[in-house]
């Protein structure tokens with residue numbers, strides 16, 4: 001048997017521990033079926049790390065992540081730390097980890113699960129065929145620019161700067177084109193080139209890179225228009241590539257198409273195989289500790305781990321197929337259920353995915369490569 005995969009396991013805050021338990025359960029069940037073993041190393045991160053070690057991203061956690069094949073993260077943050085100084089905020093850990101591991105490409109797929117059309121606030125006919133991927137730049141832009149606050153005669157003045165270099169834009173745009181080549185061959189580059197200098201650079205680089213991918217169609221949208229088109233004609237999108245903050249906002253908006261933010265997974269990748277896998281949503285302090293959070297975003301993030309870090313599409317597809325089967329069977333956590341009384345717990349949904357995974361049979365008439373949509377990229 002191959003060497004165990006090393007997993008840095010970072011549950012974090014709020015619902016983080018509840019959902020990552022289910023993610024780990026599904027990861028182990030997938031391992032049993034597809035021949036993997038795991039060395040799972042726990043690390044403190046976020047608010048819980050501040051409370052224990054006075055540091056949102058302790059050195060030992062960072063080392064664990066650097067030594068790992070993949071990182072599985074729950075979420076960080078919560079009201080107890082909201083008044084902390086910037087260096088002692090839970091979110092600082094997330095940004096630090098992304099930067100330290102150079103995870104510049106954040107993939108956030110959005111697909112419609114048959115049977116969940118009614119969970120969305122949008123009309124079912126608008127949602128038919130929704131299957132797109134937001135490729136969010138993750139280590140640059142306004143999140144990482146110079147920031148400071150100063151006293152002025154007009155009172156306090158706060159500054160955040162939005163900076164991108166050509167190299168940063170090129171590598172993320174290139175990644176988007178590579179992904180589009182194995183999807184439906186369409187990239188929408190989203191910017192605010194009518195106002196921002198950094199967006200004008202973004203657009204120029206996107207156009208230059210596009211020439212190397214004649215099989216992929218490129219179009220541009222201004223971010224405000226994109227926010228509107230995403231709910232007006234969501235099925236038209238294939239790959240959306242955009243800068244850090246626009247990607248953050250647009251990917252939460254995309255949750256409305258699937259019916260719940262509790263369904264959206266993400267993979268954060270660099271140049272190598274190591275990746276960080278986490279749900280798009282946060283620590284949901286309003287429902288933490290109740291055992292009602294939806295674990296599917298985390299479980300689907302584990303599927304992305306198999307696909308992008310272990311290059312095993314069959315295993316990834318098995319998890320996604322099992323989630324499809326569980327949703328089709330009517331199993332729902334509170335956020336997806338039509339009435340609260342019918343809702344299952346976090347753990348019950350995780351158990352059902354494990355059961356479905358054991359029974360899951362790929363369709364033998366479809367080769368694995370043809371089943372991929374959000375799938376393989378050249379890395």
Ligand SMILES: NC(=O)c1ccc[n+]([C@@H]2O[C@H](COP(=O)([O-])OP(=O)(O)OC[C@H]3O[C@@H](n4cnc5c(N)ncnc54)[C@H](O)[C@@H]3O)[C@@H](O)[C@H]2O)c1
Pocket residue numbers: 015019074075076077078079091094261262263278279280281282283284285286287292293294295297335
């Ligand atoms: N990656 C991360 O760790 C991450 C991401 C986003 C926000 N945050 C942090 O999380 C905290 C809360 O942020 P927020 O409330 O703006 O966003 P949130 O995503 O935590 O919650 C928004 C809403 O969605 C619901 N929700 C989220 N995940 C759910 C799930 N799995 N199942 C069912 N319902 C779910 C919540 O109950 C809440 O009503 C903040 O401190 C924020 O900084 C962390």
Ligand SMILES: CC(C)[C@H](C(=O)O)[C@@H](O)C(=O)O
Pocket residue numbers: 077091094095248280282
């Ligand atoms: C918690 C926060 C720093 C983070 C972000 O803005 O990147 C989150 O919203 C996300 O989408 O992963």
Ligand SMILES: [Mg+2]
Pocket residue numbers: 248249252280
């Ligand atoms: Mg976000």
